[in-house]
Amino acid sequence: MRPIPLILLLASLLSACATGNDPSRSRQIAQSGALKVHPGLLGQEVPSELQPATPVVAAAETGEKPMRMDEEGLRTQRSVYFDLDQAAIKADYDPILQAHARYLASHPQTRVRIEGHADERGSSGYNERLGLKRAQSVRATLLGHGAGSTQVTVKTWGKRKPKLLGRNEEAWAENRRADVIYEQDAGK
Template sequence: MIMRNLPLVLLLAALLSACATRDDPSRIRQVAQDGTLKVHPGLLGEPVPAALQTPQSLAAKQADETPMRMDEEGLRTQRSVYFDLDQAAIKPDYDPILQAHARYLARHPSARVRIEGHADERGSPAYNQRLGLKRAQSVRATLLGHGAGSGQVAVKSWGKAKPKLLGRNEEAWAENRRADVIYESEK
């Protein structure tokens, strides 16, 4: 019986594969350039126009300052440091904003911050409490290393008690694995 159906299955497979179409590479480039999502020509394997090229030092400076703002307005809005699962190590992406917070604290000796460490809902309450504290201490150590005064930075752990995003999925868990920089005047 299997041998009798085999030619039919092969015929159907051949018909379906014949219906497939190949994307036109020139059309892909046109859509990429003309559509709502612009693509840098270098990503399409084309030469990069001089107008899109920037000197290396300027490009490096822009990369260092983007997307995090280093001014005081940026400090008011960029307060969370996010962590990988079961980790308290600060990712290099967060160093510029922590440097900016430390500079602010160094320039304003009366300013005080509280670093609140958080964890996602996975893990025991005791484990999440310890992990939140480690995250807060890691942010504190980075701030102190960048010039903030030791008396200016306190730590607290909320464990999983204060989630930023409710949910039982990776998006919510990732949002809740964090430490927040809270300026004391905002109690």
């Protein structure tokens, strides 16, 4: 008879423990009748009563809130957030900027100011330039989607107007942004 290697013995003991009838390891769902599955998961058409009231753009992988694309979304989704030391607009913000640009194109009397911001790290001069680059990136995107050049101006605040005070990643991430400020908006 050959001795059983210690690793095989430990592995069999661990698997026996893991597959035991420990109630904390498994949960059963009480359900009567047939299991109901959302039709969208099955590749089928989703009935209107199961669809969201307004289209929502997927949230950024960083855990940001989803962006609403309705009239309320245009009023509430006015900040574009950036990565550290970056002025490139993330793809997640393109749909909301398209919606703002469409609104501006259909309301030529409306004017917006894009205010660029940076977090507190870095010199004042560096953050002023970075805030300006961020504002210019948002402006260029709005113009590219149909907003008029006279409708969109830019301003930089650098690190002077933080949205969230603090010396941690949460505050810094909230302050790396550009805000769309409606200056003249008779339609809203």
